[in-house]
Amino acid sequence: MGLVDRIRSALAELGVRLVGRLVSVRSRSFMLDEPDVWGAVPVAYCPVGSVWDGQKCVALVGPAPEPEWAPVPSTSGVRVRNSKRAYATSKTRAWVRNAGLVAVQVDGELQVADVSGPEPGPFPPHVSHAAGRDLDVAYRLDTYPTPADVPISQGFLAVLSAMREGVETVGVSIARKAEIEALAASLGWPLPKLSAWPGHQTHAHVRLRA
Numbered sequence: 001m002g003l004v005d006r007i008r009s010a011l012a013e014l015g016v017r018l019v020g021r022l023v024s025v026r027s028r029s030f031m032l033d034e035p036d037v038w039g040a041v042p043v044a045y046c047p048v049g050s051v052w053d054g055q056k057c058v059a060l061v062g063p064a065p066e067p068e069w070a071p072v073p074s075t076s077g078v079r080v081r082n083s084k085r086a087y088a089t090s091k092t093r094a095w096v097r098n099a100g101l102v103a104v105q106v107d108g109e110l111q112v113a114d115v116s117g118p119e120p121g122p123f124p125p126h127v128s129h130a131a132g133r134d135l136d137v138a139y140r141l142d143t144y145p146t147p148a149d150v151p152i153s154q155g156f157l158a159v160l161s162a163m164r165e166g167v168e169t170v171g172v173s174i175a176r177k178a179e180i181e182a183l184a185a186s187l188g189w190p191l192p193k194l195s196a197w198p199g200h201q202t203h204a205h206v207r208l209r210a
């Protein structure tokens with residue numbers, strides 16, 4: 001057999017196989033040359049994000065896409081004080097939602113105060129809080145803010161430690177920084193980066209990664 005014939009023959013064989021698979025997808029019974037392994041998984045023939053409806057690939061319909069900029073909702077383990085002052089990116093909202101799931105484990109609610117305003121940009125009286133990834137939280141999981149003479153709670157530290165991924169830094173007062181580090185060391189819990197920022201004795205400022 002010449003080269004052209006060999007190629008033609010190979011193509012024909014390939015064609016038969018392809019037809020065989022397609023037929024198996026459509027009828028899930030009739031096979032030309034292969035066992036019906038594909039009929040059970042017709043989705044394998046459709047591009048990612050679509051599914052075989054019996055006759056053709058149709059796009060999967062997912063949930064409506066979340067808006068990129070929206071208020072952080074009060075969810076399980078999350079208490080948002082004022083949603084009008086808690087706008088954030090979808091990434092930040094996901095972080096908060098997950099932080100709430102940790103808070104629930106320790107019978108608390110992450111107390112979220114200011115995040116960002118209804119539009120990205122300056123958010124008085126804050127110098128930052130413009131990009132939807134800075135959030136003020138209490139040092140405890142019950143009320144906001146935390147009086148200066150009230151110690152941080154272990155539950156709050158649990159959330160901070162468990163959720164350190166995604167945190168760029170946590171702005172805290174010098175006294176709170178020492179307090180947090182001492183408690184974390186005694187428990188052997190890892191911490192996100194802490195930064196000593198003035199004016200953060202009654203609440204912590206969590207800055208998430210962009």
Ligand SMILES: [Zn+2]
Pocket residue numbers: 126129134135136204205206
């Ligand atoms: Zn802040």
